[in-house]
Amino acid sequence: MAEAIVFWTLAVLILGLGIMVISARSAVHSVLFLVVNFLLVAVLYVMLNAEFVAVIQVLVYAGGIVVLYLFVVMLVSLKKAPERYADPRRVAWTGTLLAGAVLLEVVAIVVASSGGGEPAATEGALGAADTPFAECGAGPLVSCNTEQLGWVLYTSYLIPFEVASMLLLVAMIGAIVLAKRHL
Amino acid sequence: MPAGFTAADFYYLLPELLLTGGALLVLVIDVVLPRRDWATLGMSLLTLSVTGAAVIGFTGVDTTISAGLLAIDGFATFFKMIVIVSALMTVLMSPSYLRVEAVRPGEYYFLILCATLGMLFMASGVDLITLFIGLETMAVSFYILAGYLKPSQRSNEASVKYFLLGAFSLGILLYGMSLLYGVTGTTSLAGIAEALASGERSLILSLALVLLVAGMGFKIAAVPFHMWAPDVYEGAPTPVTAYLSVASKAASFAMILRIFMEGLPSLAADWQVLFWVLAAVTMTVGNIAALTQSNTKRMLAYSSIAHAGYILIGLVAATERGVAAAMVYLWVYIFMQLGAFAVVAMLRRQDVIGDELKDLSGLYLRKPFAAVAMLIFMLSLGGIPPTAGFMGKLWLFGAAIESGFVWLAVIFVVNSVISLYYYYRVIVFMWLKDETVGSDIAMGPAMATALVIAVVGSLLFGVYPQLLFDHAQLAADMFGSAVSTTALR
Numbered sequence: 001m002a003e004a005i006v007f008w009t010l011a012v013l014i015l016g017l018g019i020m021v022i023s024a025r026s027a028v029h030s031v032l033f034l035v036v037n038f039l040l041v042a043v044l045y046v047m048l049n050a051e052f053v054a055v056i057q058v059l060v061y062a063g064g065i066v067v068l069y070l071f072v073v074m075l076v077s078l079k080k081a082p083e084r085y086a087d088p089r090r091v092a093w094t095g096t097l098l099a100g101a102v103l104l105e106v107v108a109i110v111v112a113s114s115g116g117g118e119p120a121a122t123e124g125a126l127g128a129a130d131t132p133f134a135e136c137g138a139g140p141l142v143s144c145n146t147e148q149l150g151w152v153l154y155t156s157y158l159i160p161f162e163v164a165s166m167l168l169l170v171a172m173i174g175a176i177v178l179a180k181r182h183l
Numbered sequence: 184m185p186a187g188f189t190a191a192d193f194y195y196l197l198p199e200l201l202l203t204g205g206a207l208l209v210l211v212i213d214v215v216l217p218r219r220d221w222a223t224l225g226m227s228l229l230t231l232s233v234t235g236a237a238v239i240g241f242t243g244v245d246t247t248i249s250a251g252l253l254a255i256d257g258f259a260t261f262f263k264m265i266v267i268v269s270a271l272m273t274v275l276m277s278p279s280y281l282r283v284e285a286v287r288p289g290e291y292y293f294l295i296l297c298a299t300l301g302m303l304f305m306a307s308g309v310d311l312i313t314l315f316i317g318l319e320t321m322a323v324s325f326y327i328l329a330g331y332l333k334p335s336q337r338s339n340e341a342s343v344k345y346f347l348l349g350a351f352s353l354g355i356l357l358y359g360m361s362l363l364y365g366v367t368g369t370t371s372l373a374g375i376a377e378a379l380a381s382g383e384r385s386l387i388l389s390l391a392l393v394l395l396v397a398g399m400g401f402k403i404a405a406v407p408f409h410m411w412a413p414d415v416y417e418g419a420p421t422p423v424t425a426y427l428s429v430a431s432k433a434a435s436f437a438m439i440l441r442i443f444m445e446g447l448p449s450l451a452a453d454w455q456v457l458f459w460v461l462a463a464v465t466m467t468v469g470n471i472a473a474l475t476q477s478n479t480k481r482m483l484a485y486s487s488i489a490h491a492g493y494i495l496i497g498l499v500a501a502t503e504r505g506v507a508a509a510m511v512y513l514w515v516y517i518f519m520q521l522g523a524f525a526v527v528a529m530l531r532r533q534d535v536i537g538d539e540l541k542d543l544s545g546l547y548l549r550k551p552f553a554a555v556a557m558l559i560f561m562l563s564l565g566g567i568p569p570t571a572g573f574m575g576k577l578w579l580f581g582a583a584i585e586s587g588f589v590w591l592a593v594i595f596v597v598n599s600v601i602s603l604y605y606y607y608r609v610i611v612f613m614w615l616k617d618e619t620v621g622s623d624i625a626m627g628p629a630m631a632t633a634l635v636i637a638v639v640g641s642l643l644f645g646v647y648p649q650l651l652f653d654h655a656q657l658a659a660d661m662f663g664s665a666v667s668t669t670a671l672r
Contacts, residue, residue: 109389173210
């Protein structure tokens with residue numbers, strides 16, 4: 001019961017902040033709303049016993065990435081869009097209508113499908129049962145999902161992990177290519 | 184070795200490892216031997232050839248590696264060859280174009296190779312995670328490649344547009360995948376198929392299906408997710424456009440075929456309807472929009488949208504034959520489409536951008552070989568015998584009829600006829616108009632090689648298609664049982 005109260009409070013707050021992020025007039029405000037949003041999502045992860053992901057969320061997203069956003073926002077002077085693109089009323093209307101329709105659809109689906117029993121087994125979904133740490137995770141809050149994550153990341157999911165490192169290299173080279181005026 | 188990973192995995196990963204090593208070497212060579220563009224070009228060609236040889240070496244292997252994350256089978260080998268051959272041709276048509284645009288090619292080749300690496304993983308992934316990482320590696324490389332011509336405003340626009348819409352569509356795709364994971368509790372396609380085998384339906388599952396179709400529809404530029412394609416194709420450097428329109432489409436189709444045929448066969452009835460509509464709308468809108476274009480790259484962009492619609496027919500049929508037909512079509516498509524873009528890339532000179540239809544006028548008088556080659560590509564794209572395009576269309580048509588989609592086959596034929604008009608227009612400009620613009624057209628040895636490969640491919644598989652058919656049939660066989668049982672149910 002208590003869990004449900006916390007969850008719904010968080011859910012409402014996260015959604016509300018998400019809307020604030022995209023509707024705030026000033027870009028700096030948007031970013032600040034985003035920080036709070038990220039922090040609340042981290043709380044959600046803690047509730048799911050995923051402490052490692054929660055810590056990473058705070059460190060990497062709320063800490064690192066948002067600071068980068070702030071830098072970009074402050075370095076790039078954001079001027080008003082040229083007049084010919086500015087027909088805010090019409091764009092807003094079509095956008096709102098479409099978004100509203102999709103939202104209704106998704107909500108309807110969620111409402112109609114809720115109460116269908118427990119979701120598919122998440123235990124061992126990451127292959128946790130195969131790891132030598134299968135005995136942890138029994139306690140409500142003290143799980144060792146860091147070890148479990150590390151284990152599957154460096155065994156079963158080693159190849160995607162390595163490909164991700166190439167992906168990051170591409171992104172890095174790309175940033176250099178696009179940022180340097182003359183190579 | 185820990186559970187789920189063995190030394191054999193490294194052996195089967197040989198093509199990917201070679202490609203990664205080669206890509207990194209290209210970067211190093213660019214630093215060690217600056218101002219020697221032939222070095223990076225040679226290294227890229229060597230890497231791709233060696234990778235291709237390694238892929239061919241695994242013909243006939245059928246196994247999964249790395250705890251079922253990757254499959255090394257006929258299907259994967261087929262698509263890997265498509266990707267590598269198109270990468271080779273793209274690299275061959277690049278040097279002269281890059282010289283005219285005055286950009287350094289080092290990182291360019293690196294990014295082409297990395298995009299290829301991503302596609303190899305898309306071709307062999309049998310797990311949502313591997314597929315997604317492969318897709319993302321490919322996409323990020325293309326975002327940068329599309330904006331590689333920094334002084335050009337069109338190129339910048341293409342890059343930003345592709346990046347924003349691409350990121351958005353990836354979000355939609357990921358949402359679909361996460362819902363699928365939520366319903367089935369696994370990311371492996373075989374596991375998903377098993378979990379859904381009972382045929383149980385839920386609304387969440389339908390939502391996941393729709394999101395997946397939308398996300399993947401963006402990647403193959405199917406209508407109504409095609410808005411980005413003409414702008415990006417027009418603005419990106421021409422060889423990149425060629426590669427984007429061919430290889431990224433082929434790899435995305437590999438991913439679509441895997442996900443839907445292998446992972447979701449029990450929902451076939453649902454996604455067949457979705458793809459039926461998508462295929463019909465895509466080819467019609469693509470062809471009709473192509474009719475009025477005066478820019479060759481834009482016209483080819485719409486034509487490529489239409490071709491995505493044709494290829495979707497193979498998926499709608501959802502039989503062994505349909506998959507084989509889609510694969511055959513994708514294979515012949517690389518030659519005709521890359522060839523056409525190679526001619527457009529060749530027209531780029533110091534004083535002419537060369538992507539307008541009128542820039543083609545008088546090509547026959549100036550470069551008879553290029554004009555004849557372009558004629559063959561246009562006939563092939565239009566599906567006129569004895570070109571490869573005709574054989575591809577014939578197979579798709581047969582697959583649609585065999586599965587009972589007569590109306591779709593009719594729409595397909597009508598669209599093929601419409602498309603002849605704008606392909607014919609290109610021929611008219613090349614042969615019947617003789618006012619020429621700009622300076623002389625130069626054709627380097629690399630470009631000539633690319634054109635020769637394209638011409639040979641477009642003709643060879645038209646007169647002797649048996650070899651290709653056999654390979655495609657063999658590769659598609661593995662889907663056979665899963666789908667025919669659903670079709671009967």
